[in-house]
Amino acid sequence: MEFGGGRKIRRSRRIEVETSYPSPLQFYSCPPTGNVSLTEFDEMAIERLKILRTVERLNLSGQVKSSDDWMNKLYDDFAKNKNFVHSAEKISSSKRDEVEAARRRDHVSHFILRLAYCRTEDLRRWFIAHETDLFRARFIHCSRNGSDIKNFMLNNNLHFTPISAEEVQKERENLVGGTYNINSGDMMEGRTFYKL
Template sequence: MQFGSRRKKLNTDIQTELYGHPLQFYGQPPLENISLTEFETFAVERLKLLKTIENLGVSYVKQSEQYSQKLQSEIKNLNFPYRPEADDRKIQTGPTEYEKRRKDHISHFILRLAYCQTEDLRRWFIQQEVDLFRYRFNHLHPTQKLEFLHKNSLQYDTVSAEEKVILKDKLVNSSYAVSGITVEGQDFYKVPFQDALDLVRTRKVYLKAGYVYIPHQDIVTIVLNDFRTRLSKALALTARSLPAVHSDERLQPLLNHLSHAYVGQDYSIQKNVGKISLEQIDSLSVKSFPLCMRQLHQSLRENHHLRHGGRMQYGLFLKGIGLSLEQAMQFWRSEFVKGKVDADKLEHSSSPESCSTLCLVLFYWR
């Protein structure tokens, strides 16, 4: 697969430009040839990383200690860049780190091709990439953060010492995690308020005359907004080039597969089907059933009757825990017999209860 130029190798200057810093805005596309095997491997592994970020965002508070530990472990396992050292200017001395940055760079652009096709795909891709960028930026050394800001022309006006003294009380009262002792010892940036709407919305900064005063540790919010804007525009531009990309019969199937791929565990394989017996249901209902299913089971055992909605829910639940078709039919028949339905007439009964439930069993267990 070729990106842009026909050069076989990146020269030293371009290597330094692309991979000289552990973090980037992905403004420059890759300029080298890669095999289709490497193309697919890079893309799948980055997709696994983004899926992990999505799942962690649901299970944990973003940027919490547990969130960061699990994300760091996944980044490390997939050989993407993580936790760079403070002195990281000569990547030639660490070829392993160079390969990680190269993989990160190329895989990002591959997924751009796959996830620029629809609005929903673009929205999902942007959110996961922003979360990944936030994690990486927050774990940069302070000197690397300043270097990144300068490299990407994010040189916001620094508040002078005199102005900090004048605004000291307001900065302390309005800025998150800032005390009177540290105001003089840290930088504040004066930024147009429209570039920091998230901080304004949550009242974490001092707002005056159309500008907000942001402490150094909160500058990540501004950088994220910039990254989100750039990535959104880049995806829109990438979408325009899709007809040319899809004309390549080697790439179109790969990109379509990536945009619909699920890289987690395959839950369609029902390993426990038929392994739950009728004798186990009562004991399992006490110690293992969710509360709603436990209540339905108890009500069925006590009254030998459930309303239609309850029968629908409980019937599907029994199938889900591995009850076989034969066991399900036996289970429901035994309850009907204990209730109002005569055993001899069960097979020919017109009772709504028996008919609807047996039809449900036959349909969902087929």
């Protein structure tokens, strides 16, 4: 039996960050395409699992999720993993390939663990809970750079209208009461609220 007969034509395909991974945040709505070696597959799964175990460890430590201390410890751990893009910084042209590869690894590794953790309901719940916390942490981190959030919302067809400063002042008490981990003193500093 012969599979794929004839000679194979190897084509190099370059994925541009602007078109495939324009934001450090992803909804993982489309499965990845392309080839991944078995070694790379294994490495990506282990990297992602370490990240999710860090999220789990921090959640079990009794710290408030998404608090400054929780976020600092999580991002300190991220810094140890050079293959995981977590930064909201602008991409310099010299780092474009590095960021592209890291965002691809993030995308592929999510789907690898998604497959691995779909066997039982308990595993699914564990995976979803920690991926949600990871997404929340990355979203909060990226929200410090408004353009990353705008790009993410635009690329995922999320059309929400930001509320004006006057409306924020008018609804200040309700916004403080309905927003997690915020006090009225720092509400205006770098925060954007959207109408839903």
